[in-house]
Amino acid sequence: xxxxxxxxxxxxxxxxxxxxxxxxxxxxxxxxxxxxxxxxxxxxxxxxxxxxxxxxxxxxxxxxxxxxxxxxxxxxxxxxxxxxxxxxxxxxxxxxxxxxxxxxxxxxxxxxxxxxxxxxxxxxxxxxxxxxxxxxxxxxxxxxxxxxxxxxxxxxxxxxxxxxxxxxxxxxxxxxxxxxxxxxxxxxxxxxxxxxxxxxxxxxxxxxxxxxxxxxxxxxxxxxxxxxxxxxxxxxxxxxxxxxxxxxxxxxxxxxxxxxxxxxxxxxxxxxxxxxxxxxxxxxxxxxxxxxxxxxxxxxxxxxxxxxxxxxxxxxxxxxxxxxxxxxxxxxxxxxxxxxxxxxxxxxxxxxxxxxxxxxxxxxxxxxxxxxxxxxxxxxxxxxxxxxxxxxxxxxxxxxxxxxxxxxxxxxxxxxxxxxxxxxxxxxxxxxxxxxxxxxxxxxxxxxxxxxxxxxxxxxxxxxxxxxxxxxxxxxxxxxxxxxxxxxxxxxxxxxxxxxxxxxxxxxxxxxxxxxxxxxxxxxxxxxxxxxxxxxxx
Amino acid sequence: xxxxxxxxxxxxxxxxxxxxxxxxxxxxxxxxxxxxxxxxxxxxxxxxxxxxxxxxxxxxxxxxxxxxxxxxxxxxxxxxxxxxxxxxxxxxxxxxxxxxxxxxxxxxxxxxxxxxxxx
Numbered sequence: 001x002x003x004x005x006x007x008x009x010x011x012x013x014x015x016x017x018x019x020x021x022x023x024x025x026x027x028x029x030x031x032x033x034x035x036x037x038x039x040x041x042x043x044x045x046x047x048x049x050x051x052x053x054x055x056x057x058x059x060x061x062x063x064x065x066x067x068x069x070x071x072x073x074x075x076x077x078x079x080x081x082x083x084x085x086x087x088x089x090x091x092x093x094x095x096x097x098x099x100x101x102x103x104x105x106x107x108x109x110x111x112x113x114x115x116x117x118x119x120x121x122x123x124x125x126x127x128x129x130x131x132x133x134x135x136x137x138x139x140x141x142x143x144x145x146x147x148x149x150x151x152x153x154x155x156x157x158x159x160x161x162x163x164x165x166x167x168x169x170x171x172x173x174x175x176x177x178x179x180x181x182x183x184x185x186x187x188x189x190x191x192x193x194x195x196x197x198x199x200x201x202x203x204x205x206x207x208x209x210x211x212x213x214x215x216x217x218x219x220x221x222x223x224x225x226x227x228x229x230x231x232x233x234x235x236x237x238x239x240x241x242x243x244x245x246x247x248x249x250x251x252x253x254x255x256x257x258x259x260x261x262x263x264x265x266x267x268x269x270x271x272x273x274x275x276x277x278x279x280x281x282x283x284x285x286x287x288x289x290x291x292x293x294x295x296x297x298x299x300x301x302x303x304x305x306x307x308x309x310x311x312x313x314x315x316x317x318x319x320x321x322x323x324x325x326x327x328x329x330x331x332x333x334x335x336x337x338x339x340x341x342x343x344x345x346x347x348x349x350x351x352x353x354x355x356x357x358x359x360x361x362x363x364x365x366x367x368x369x370x371x372x373x374x375x376x377x378x379x380x381x382x383x384x385x386x387x388x389x390x391x392x393x394x395x396x397x398x399x400x401x402x403x404x405x406x407x408x409x410x411x412x413x414x415x416x417x418x419x420x421x422x423x424x425x426x427x428x429x430x431x432x433x434x435x436x437x438x439x440x441x442x443x444x445x446x447x448x449x450x451x452x453x454x455x456x457x458x459x460x461x462x463x464x465x466x467x468x469x470x471x472x473x474x475x476x477x478x479x480x481x482x483x484x485x486x487x488x489x490x491x492x493x494x495x496x497x498x499x500x501x502x503x504x505x506x507x508x509x510x511x512x513x514x515x516x517x518x519x520x521x522x523x524x525x526x527x528x529x530x531x532x533x534x535x536x537x538x
Numbered sequence: 539x540x541x542x543x544x545x546x547x548x549x550x551x552x553x554x555x556x557x558x559x560x561x562x563x564x565x566x567x568x569x570x571x572x573x574x575x576x577x578x579x580x581x582x583x584x585x586x587x588x589x590x591x592x593x594x595x596x597x598x599x600x601x602x603x604x605x606x607x608x609x610x611x612x613x614x615x616x617x618x619x620x621x622x623x624x625x626x627x628x629x630x631x632x633x634x635x636x637x638x639x640x641x642x643x644x645x646x647x648x649x650x651x652x653x654x655x656x657x
Contacts (some may be wrong), residue, residue, distance in 0.1 A: 170629050174636070222654055226647035232638045244635035247625070293657070295650035302642060316613075316620060421553030498553045501545035 004056035007049050008080050009067035011090075012130045012143070014049075018042040019122035026115040038104040040119045043094070043101040043125065043518065050094035050129075057087040062513035064526040066135065073534045074135070074527060075197030081135030085514035088363065088507075089274050090132045096266035096370055097125045099485055103378050104259040106480045110385050111257065117157060123150035124263060131271045132343065135527075137283075138186045138196040144239070146371040148175050151268060154260045155252045167251035174248065178235045185231035192224030196435070198283055199527030202520065205288040225289050232279055233299065240272025240333055240338055242303075243310035246333045250317075253329035258381035259394050265332050265377065265497065273339050273366065276303075281346060281359075281515040282523055295393070303344035308443070310337025311450035318457025323390050324380050324464075327457055328373070331416065334454050335369045338447065342431050345438055351517065354438040359511040361430035364504055368423040368496055372415035375489035376461075378482055379408030383465060386477040392464035399465040401476045406466050408486035413458045415493040418451055423496025423503070430504060 023036065029035075056065060070072065082090065104121065108114050108342040127147025134140050152175065156168030191198055193204050205225060249269075280300065292295040314334030321327035343364070345358040382405045383398045384390055399405045411422070418424040421431050428447060435443040496503055513519045520522040542548040624635065 173629060175633065223651055224646075226650055227644075230640070230643035230647050234636075234643055237639070238636070244624075244639050247636075249630040250625075251627070293650040293653045295646060298646045298650070299643070302646065306639070313620065313624075317625065318617070320617065320621065321561070420556045421549070494553075498550055499546065500549055 002056075004053060004060075004138075005065045005067040005080075006062050007056075008053050008082050008133055009069065011046055011049050011053075011133065012126050013040065013130060015046060015122055015126040015245075016146075019119050019126060022051070022115050022122070032108055032114050035118050036108055039101050039122065040098075040105060042122060043098045046129065047091075047094040047098045050091045050494075053082060054087045054091045057084060061520070062509075062522065064523055065387060066526055066530050068530070074198040074530060075195040077252065077513060078139045079135045079197065079530075080133045081199060081523065081526065082133055083514045083519060083526075085099055085363075085519070086132045086274065086511040088510050089270065089366070090129060090492055092367055092370065093132060093267045093270065094125075094127050096374055097128065097263060097377070099374055099489070100259045100263040100266070102485055103262060103381065104257075106482050107257065107259050107381065107385060109156075116153075116259070116536065120150045120153040120157070121260065121263065124154060124268070125168055126150075128267050128271050132274060135198045136196050137189060137198060137201065141182055141186050144179055144182060144235075147268065147271070148172075148179055151175075151264070155256050157257050157260070158255065161255055163251070164255035167248070167255045170253055171248040174238070178238045181231045182235040185228040185235070188228040188231075192218055192221045192228075194218055197527070198278070199524050201283050202288075202524050203527075205284055205290070220317070222289055222292070226295060227285065229279065229284055229290060229299070233276060233303075236275045236279075237269050237273045237303075237306070238272070240269045240276065240339075241333055241336050242272075243306055243313050243337065245331065246310065246314070246336070250321075250326045250329035253332075254323045254326040256325075258325075258377060258385055261328070262374045262377040262381075265328070265373040269332060269336055270370060271362070273336065273343065273362075276340075277359075277362070277515060279527045280343070282520055285517075285520055286346065286348060287517075297347045297349075300344040300347050300429050303340050304443075307337045307344060308446045308450075308487045310334065311446065312337070312338065312453070315450050315454035315457065318454055319460070321457070321460075322392055324395065324461060325377075325390055325391070327461065328377060328380075331375065331454060331457060334450060335365070335373075336448065337430065338428075339365060339369070341443060341447070342434055343455040345434060345440075350438050354434055356508060356511055356516060357430060357437065358434035359515050360504055360508045361427055361434055362437055363507045363510060364423070364430060365427035368415065368427045368493070371489055371496070372412050372493055375408050375413035375486065375493060376416065378485050378489065379412060379529055380461070380465070382408075382477075382479060382482045382486070387474045388443075392460060395465055395468040396475055397468040401474065402468045402479060404479055404483050404486050407468030408490055409461060409465060411490040413462055415453045417458055421494065421497040423493050423500065426497055426500035426504065 018038075022038070053065065057063075062084045064081050066074070067080040069078045071082075072078070101121065104117070108117070111117050123146060127145075127150055129144050130143030131140055131147060134143060152168050152172040155171050156164055158164040185198060189201065193201055195201060195204065204221075234245070241249045252264065256264070280296070284290040284296065286296070288296070311334050314330045314332070314337055317330040318327050318334065321330060339362055342358040342362045346355050382402050384395055387395060387398055389395055399409060414423040415424040418428040428451065431447055432444050435441070437448065511519070513522065542551060624631070
């Protein structure tokens, strides 16, 4: 195995070991500073490993990297298969998580027990990175469980707050049902296809291959695929908070620790979007058995409608909110709606050029939305955490104490609304282009409408935190590490816009080498190459 | 007419123009902003319409009163549906809507199976 694949394989074991070591270490070490440094070091190492993985992909012409756990060949053993898409999203998620950890070192002064906090946050990153990198649908279930259990714990972290417990209970209650359904989906897939490996499933779902290891097909694979994809989509639209599976988000956001909200918004929901894209474009793409009777097109159409609904409902609900983070929760729902609007343009009637533009817009907007949201949450967190308040009226004018927070909020609002020259504008422009060139002017209008309505919500944050005079006295905390975080993110969202032609061209290459037919072929070929190395020439 | 064929140069130029405009706007606001102000300044008092009269005792409009007129008058029915029927905060209501989405997925699967059986 190459060093690149070894690095990929080491990411989740490293994170899991680091996470589960903390309770043990806490028996001997009580220093908060130690755990801050420990968590930062681990997340920085993961960031370097994810960067190295993506660099190896670029150097190798985006040929997918495969890591075989325990040396077992796929499809018998679990593999991580990293192509351009999950390579880039893995890097993106590790950046978001690194920022969340960095922010946590400042936020830790408001937390009594950092050991459990970091145990859960590292557990969350384990789940996220595992879900993104895995090439095995059952391993995806395991990583989904790791992600979910950490997420429930983090949502309930402030156990003395009834709202936190209520939010976590509701989230966990529905989440448990959801993950069980995904487990059933994997059982159905295995019973029909005889394999859990994603690339093997891809080959069999397009009826182009059989594997000597997993045999041919068993029973009625059409009904099995239909049932499995129905359950899978339901599960991951819940994880990505698409309407009407979005209800958990505002409650969790209004009660969770601030860095956790950044991690949820920037990484957890995006993981759900990634899995849906992986299933709809790689495993069950346009040439798969799902496309035969128009089911895939119907599903994409429903996802499109739900995307529009999510965008509109999220933006309308933003206007009503009093809690800053609840408002941001609805903002996330609105942006997730936009992401699904472009993700579901892969219907058979849409040309490949339009699809490429749409998927480029999808990934570009994931990055723009995620970084913009983390910037917004970090800036508001700087104001709200020392004040011990989340109500916008009670935070009135408090950002006057923190000029850097005012700058961050302003830049984030511009980024999320999509103003020139911020990156948010250019990804929305790409979405607009995809809708217009795909003959969908109504969707283009919906995009503008959603952005316009959501701006009313963002202006509330502006109005509450920046414009009013300072009404109440509040202890001013030192900005510490939050200042560089806000500055770097503010510059990043600006650069994402200024260099948009180069950025969108780069993302287009990623899309070409992952979700488009050429990329899907490469994903399958890498798998067969590994098989051939075991069975000799295939 | 100025035509820039290089997209990076065009993007940088647009960005510089927009930043210059924003800077200009900032300077205009800074110049026109009244020198007096503060929490006791009555000039900040606003009455957007529909708010409780107690709002007049506040030094500025509360964020919750910002879109009062739009939200609670023009879109009253839409918001009643969104808040009182959908976003009630009760798990059972969530499950109702979420199950409807699962049923749509399963229904589409059954229809697709039916079509394949007919073919």
